[in-house]
Amino acid sequence: MRVTMQNLYTNNIHSLQNTTMDLARLNQMLSKGMSILRPSDDPIGAVRVMANERDLASMEQYVNNIDSLSTSLGRSETYLSGMVELQQRMREISVATNNSTLSPEDRSAYAQELDELLEAMVDNVNAKDDGGNYLFSGNRTEQQTIIQDAAGRYVYQGDNSQREVQTSGSSWMTANVTAEQFLFSNASQDILNQTADYIAVLNDPALAPDDAAFATAADAMQTSLNDTLDSINSAITDMGGKQNSLSLMKTSHEEMVLFNKKVIGETQELDYASATAEFNVKLTALKVTQQTFVQVSQLTLFNHL
Incomplete structure (x- = not known):
């Protein structure tokens, strides 16, 4: 399968967007102290809460x-x-x-x-x-x-x-x-x-x-x-x-x-330790993705002439 520069660029953009969204969601959870911000976070728990x-x-x-x-x-x-x-x-x-x-x-x-x-x-x-x-x-x-x-x-x-x-x-x-x-x-x-x-x-x-x-x-x-x-x-x-x-x-x-x-409270209460650990992992992943994106964006033939 041929991987083009466009594929690499698009994949990195999607990865940056997804990781940024995950970080925003986790940050909102941490600020509110809630594990359920929307039904998709925990469908069964969301029904119980409602x-x-x-x-x-x-x-x-x-x-x-x-x-x-x-x-x-x-x-x-x-x-x-x-x-x-x-x-x-x-x-x-x-x-x-x-x-x-x-x-x-x-x-x-x-x-x-x-x-x-x-x-x-x-x-x-x-x-x-x-x-x-x-x-x-x-x-x-x-x-x-x-x-x-x-x-x-x-x-x-x-x-x-x-x-x-x-x-x-x-x-x-x-x-x-x-x-x-x-x-x-x-x-x-x-x-x-x-x-x-x-x-x-x-x-x-x-x-x-x-x-x-x-x-x-x-x-x-x-x-x-x-x-x-x-x-x-x-x-x-x-x-x-x-x-x-x-x-x-x-x-x-x-x-x-x-x-x-x-x-x-018990249903939507946030496990701060787990959420903080996940936040740090996502933040590290975002930094790595950003560094990778910078490198990928510079991979053109002109950079090697």
């Missing part, structure tokens, strides 16, 4: 979902607990005012405090999250939860939808509770309008605890307080159970995050 990266992304998303849900539930629980405290004082007032020894002025003073408690109650029901969304309006988060209509009655503007958040590959958790559930779904009248009605009774100097109308209003107030407190406490208990479940799931997901990171 699978674990997908699992890792899913676990991290579930952790983010859980953190967001836990924060939302915690905020809702805080406002619900505030409602419970307000209603405890409402109960004290409703008991204290159902006393025939009180003067109309005394009942009016209690009515003023009860009115302030009612305003605070409405404020809690109309609570927002840090994004300006109403917490207890269902999916109508842009709608103020409670308003007063033209007749001065408190009405609910949200819906009764439940928002679901994915917390694992196979589980979803309800993210909200609505004012419709804990205020307007009881057998008795809702506590907001019931309190407003009782305030009106207390402010009426013609009514006293001995009157049937007063007694009826006082009994209705107690019933509404009992029903509402039961509903709100049930919601708080449910949120507490969810928080416990979320904590356990988050711990499990975080363990899987660490596991996936470990597998990814």
